[in-house]
Amino acid sequence: MNSISGHEVVFRGFNIATMDPNSAEIKCELSGEPLGGLTQQLEYGTLNGTAIGVEGGKIKWLALERELDRNGLTFAQTVNGEGKLLTPGLIDCHSHLVFGGNRASEWERRLNGCSYEEIAKQGGGILSTVSATRAATEEELFQAASKRIKSLLAEGVTTIEIKSGYGLDLDSELKMLRVANRLGSEFPVSVEATLLAAHAVAPEFQGNPDGFIQHVCDSIIPQSAESCSAVDAFCETIAFNLAQTERVFERAKQFGLNIKVHAEQLSHTGAAALAANMGAISADHLEFLSDHDCATLGRHGTVATLLPGAFYCLNEKQKPPISALRENQVPIAIATDSNPGSSPVLSLLLMGNMACNLFGLTPCEAVAGMTINAAKALQLDQTIGSITKGKQADFATWHVHSPAELVYSIGGNPSAGVYKLGERTQF
Numbered sequence: 511m512n513s514i515s516g517h518e519v520v521f522r523g524f525n526i527a528t529m530d531p532n533s534a535e536i537k538c539e540l541s542g543e544p545l546g547g548l549t550q551q552l553e554y555g556t557l558n559g560t561a562i563g564v565e566g567g568k569i570k571w572l573a574l575e576r577e578l579d580r581n582g583l584t585f586a587q588t589v590n591g592e593g594k595l596l597t598p599g600l601i602d603c604h605s606h607l608v609f610g611g612n613r614a615s616e617w618e619r620r621l622n623g624c625s626y627e628e629i630a631k632q633g634g635g636i637l638s639t640v641s642a643t644r645a646a647t648e649e650e651l652f653q654a655a656s657k658r659i660k661s662l663l664a665e666g667v668t669t670i671e672i673k674s675g676y677g678l679d680l681d682s683e684l685k686m687l688r689v690a691n692r693l694g695s696e697f698p699v700s701v702e703a704t705l706l707a708a709h710a711v712a713p714e715f716q717g718n719p720d721g722f723i724q725h726v727c728d729s730i731i732p733q734s735a736e737s738c739s740a741v742d743a744f745c746e747t748i749a750f751n752l753a754q755t756e757r758v759f760e761r762a763k764q765f766g767l768n769i770k771v772h773a774e775q776l777s778h779t780g781a782a783a784l785a786a787n788m789g790a791i792s793a794d795h796l797e798f799l800s801d802h803d804c805a806t807l808g809r810h811g812t813v814a815t816l817l818p819g820a821f822y823c824l825n826e827k828q829k830p831p832i833s834a835l836r837e838n839q840v841p842i843a844i845a846t847d848s849n850p851g852s853s854p855v856l857s858l859l860l861m862g863n864m865a866c867n868l869f870g871l872t873p874c875e876a877v878a879g880m881t882i883n884a885a886k887a888l889q890l891d892q893t894i895g896s897i898t899k900g901k902q903a904d905f906a907t908w909h910v911h912s913p914a915e916l917v918y919s920i921g922g923n924p925s926a927g928v929y930k931l932g933e934r935t936q937f
């Protein structure tokens with residue numbers, strides 16, 4: 511018995527890149543024939559001549575169009591793709607989208623030879639955005655982030671992770687988390703809010719990082735736990751050390767929160783392996799990751815999230831160890847790291863292009879990095895990230911034929927419409 515009722519919204523006439531690693535096993539709801547057998551491009555999980563039935567915001571079935579026609583089935587509504595590409599909605603699994611002010615003047619100083627670390631040590635960098643974020647009202651932060659999120663949504667993003675970390679006191683961190691969650695309720699996008707209180711030492715605790723970490727563990731994590739799903743920390747010579755990072759993660763785990771980490775961005779600290787050993791869902795940046803760390807990530811299933819925007823904007827030279835990540839079967843995700851300092855980026859597709867051109871990913875790895883592996887980086891791969899029966903009907907449609915074209919060209923948004931829970935988005 512098939513489960514086709516006629517009440518579905520049907521998407522047909524699309525060239526579908528399912529990004530489902532098990533796409534070869536997908537079967538037609540009507541005939542039981544394998545759908546993946548129709549294509550040579552199993553790595554993108556490409557399906558042609560296949561319709562998607564959506565009901566209640568979810569993918570109810572996949573079926574051959576000719577079988578639907580042969581059985582004379584009619585439906586409540588049909589969306590005809592006319593040959594356009596359909597992919598899972600894109601997922602930006604690492605962003606700092608909520609912040610006050612901007613840091614264009616620091617960028618000018620960096621162009622004149624001042625380093626990111628020097629600016630941070632002089633009280634600029636993250637702390638200058640902390641001042642601007644504390645000074646901004648909640649409404650001002652929401653309006654500024656709304657403008658930014660629209661750029662991402664217009665390019666196919668249907669889920670985004672947004673970090674706090676520019677408040678660094680309880681009230682300001684909670685203000686940031688509220689703005690992040692409000693973006694998810696007012697725009698057609700799912701927001702995963704992450705607490706990043708351990709981003710920099712708060713000005714009130716200058717010279718006393720251990721005291722600040724104590725405050726994060728005693729007060730900020732417990733009082734933010736209901737407003738976020740994960741806790742992140744910046745482990746770096748200019749931020750927190752390994753022992754401080756571990757304290758933050760231990761506390762987060764006591765509240766049942768996921769952990770993720772900014773690690774091995776400017777130097778090797780061992781934070782990625784520490785986090786993986788503690789069960790982190792992702793380790794992010796990773797330019798200085800060692801081959802041994804790659805094995806640790808692989809063993810624990812921790813996702814390596816690469817952030818080529820920060821690498822590019824900081825003019826870094828050291829690249830993440832792509833071959834060792836592959837050898838250890840570490841899932842690789844790609845994200846914007848959208849933030850006012852190291853990655854003022856509002857295009858996830860551009861990050862896919864940079865991941866290929868700068869880091870040597872294949873276009874297929876880049877697209878997987880913005881879909882199925884980004885879902886894994888948020889521990890949401892049971893519900894989003896691929897075109898799979900039972901998952902959410904979050905779709906991006908495109909004026910291109912092949913998925914590689916999404917990351918091949920730069921600029922000129924190829925979006926042909928976005929669907930969140932089966933509904934065409936408007937914002």
Ligand code: DI6
Pocket residue numbers: 635636639709744772775820847849850851852853
């Ligand atoms: N690494 C980053 O890329 C951002 N935070 C971090 O820990 C940069 C944040 C900033 O410069 O404002």
Ligand code: FE
Pocket residue numbers: 604606772847849
């Ligand atoms: Fe970041």
